[in-house]
Amino acid sequence: MPELPEVETVVRDLRPLLIGRRLGRVRTGPHGLRRPWLKAWTKPLTGAVVEAVNRRGKWIVVSTDRPERLVVHLGMTGQLTVADAGVPAPDHLHLWFDLDDGHELRFRDPRRFGSADLFPDAAAAEAFLDARLGPEPFDLPADVFRAAVARTTRPLKALLLDQSVVAGVGNIYADEALHRAGLHPETRGHAVTPAQADALREAVAAVLTLAIECRGSTIRDYVGGSGLKGGFQTEFRVYGRTGEPCGGCATALERIRVAGRSSHYCPACQPVGDRG
DNA sequence: CTGTAATCCTGCGAGC
DNA sequence: TGCTCGCAGGATTACA
Numbered sequence: 001m002p003e004l005p006e007v008e009t010v011v012r013d014l015r016p017l018l019i020g021r022r023l024g025r026v027r028t029g030p031h032g033l034r035r036p037w038l039k040a041w042t043k044p045l046t047g048a049v050v051e052a053v054n055r056r057g058k059w060i061v062v063s064t065d066r067p068e069r070l071v072v073h074l075g076m077t078g079q080l081t082v083a084d085a086g087v088p089a090p091d092h093l094h095l096w097f098d099l100d101d102g103h104e105l106r107f108r109d110p111r112r113f114g115s116a117d118l119f120p121d122a123a124a125a126e127a128f129l130d131a132r133l134g135p136e137p138f139d140l141p142a143d144v145f146r147a148a149v150a151r152t153t154r155p156l157k158a159l160l161l162d163q164s165v166v167a168g169v170g171n172i173y174a175d176e177a178l179h180r181a182g183l184h185p186e187t188r189g190h191a192v193t194p195a196q197a198d199a200l201r202e203a204v205a206a207v208l209t210l211a212i213e214c215r216g217s218t219i220r221d222y223v224g225g226s227g228l229k230g231g232f233q234t235e236f237r238v239y240g241r242t243g244e245p246c247g248g249c250a251t252a253l254e255r256i257r258v259a260g261r262s263s264h265y266c267p268a269c270q271p272v273g274d275r276g
Numbered sequence: 277c278t279g280t281a282a283t284c285c286t287g288c289g290a291g292c
Numbered sequence: 293t294g295c296t297c298g299c300a301g302g303a304t305t306a307c308a
Contacts, residue, residue: 003301031285058302076302077286092286111285113302132303154278163303170301219301220288239301260280262299 002074004058004137004168005211006222006230010080011055013225017082018050018105023064024098033094033109033116045070045097045118057133057167061125068118069125075113077221081106110221133167137204140166142197149189149197156192156200157185158259169204172217172239175264177203179238184270185256185263210235238264 002010023045048064055061060080062070072080085104089096095107095116107116119125135144148165149156159165160174169177178185180203183196192200211217216230219240223229237247242255246266255264 006301073302075285076300109285110287111300111302113285115303152277158279161302172301217301222301261302 002058002078002216002222003170003173004055004208005173005214005232006216006224007055007058007060007074007168008212009216009230010074010225011053011060013228014053014060014080014082014105017103017225018053018062018099020049021103022047022049022100023105024100026095026097029092029094031094031112033112033114056129057136057163058170059129059133061129063122067121069122070116070118071125071128072107072116073114075109075111075115077111078107078109078114079221079223081108081223081225081227083227132163134162134164135166137166137168137201137208140201140205142201145201146194146197149192149200150194152189154189155186155258156183156189157261157263159189160200160204161259161261166204168208171261171263172236173204173207173211175239176207176237179265179270180207182269182271184272185258185265186272238266240264 026044026046045064045066045068048066050062050064052063053060058073060072074080082103082105085098085102090108092110093106093108097105099105119128149159152159156178157174160169160177177200181200183200211232214230214232214235215224215228216222217232218229219233238253241253242264244253245251246253246269249266249268251266251268253264254267255262257263
């Protein structure tokens with residue numbers, strides 16, 4: 001699924017296609033969406049004009065000239081795109097709006113791990129997001145991250161996947177950042193030096209920046225807001241490359257399970273350190 | 277506070 | 293070819 005770079009690409013793609021457009025009829029698919037926190041579709045956005053499309057962590061927030069906020073999460077396989085209304089609706093379409101220019105805003109999600117909710121106003125949406133998300137990775141103070149690392153015995157991989165520590169990092173970019181920082185995914189936070197914590201924070205920001213420049217990574221389902229796939233998957237140094245030689249030292253890359261997720265790393269470049 | 281597992285779903289590739 | 297199995301960009305909940 002889409003992590004921060006993919007979601008950022010979606011909102012950048014959607015802005016020119018959506019801002020200024022008037023939403024028409026809204027329709028929902030037969031399956032509904034998974035785990036909606038709010039189902040206020042009784043107050044539809046029909047007739048509202050889109051004013052902004054923003055990202056917070058892996059969440060997308062669509063604002064209009066009305067108070068309500070549409071908050072979308074792509075889950076593992078979600079796609080939020082603008083398509084010509086003449087293009088036949090694909091399978092697994094769950095929510096779509098007519099636009100006033102002959103296009104449609106479509107939310108498609110085969111696995112239905114995503115969500116789309118309508119919050120009553122900006123404050124409610126913000127409260128919802130802030131309750132579960134830490135700082136954005138590009139806006140994460142060094143001392144804050146050092147402290148978060150130092151105070152826990154959790155493995156670094158689990159820390160990076162915790163959205164309340166830093167928002168937007170998922171399984172791919174956690175592995176890629178740990179490799180770039182030379183840290184083993186099982187290394188415990190309290191065993192990490194401040195310099196290593198800084199290196200990890202910088203590696204996270206760096207890999208996310210590169211991935212955004214490549215429009216994210218497409219492994220299977222991901223597409224941007226205009227339907228284009230990402231390109232960063234060819235730049236992976238460890239993710240999905242078990243058994244292949246490390247680009248830095250040629251040691252065979254390995255895969256283990258950490259925090260319930262597949263974790264890819266180089267046993268030579270990423271020394272085990274203190275596993276607690 | 278931790279960690280682990282299960283859960284929600286569909287689809288695909290590997291292996292037999 | 294057809295089947296089963298394991299695995300997948302995530303987040304939440306229950307439980308040890």
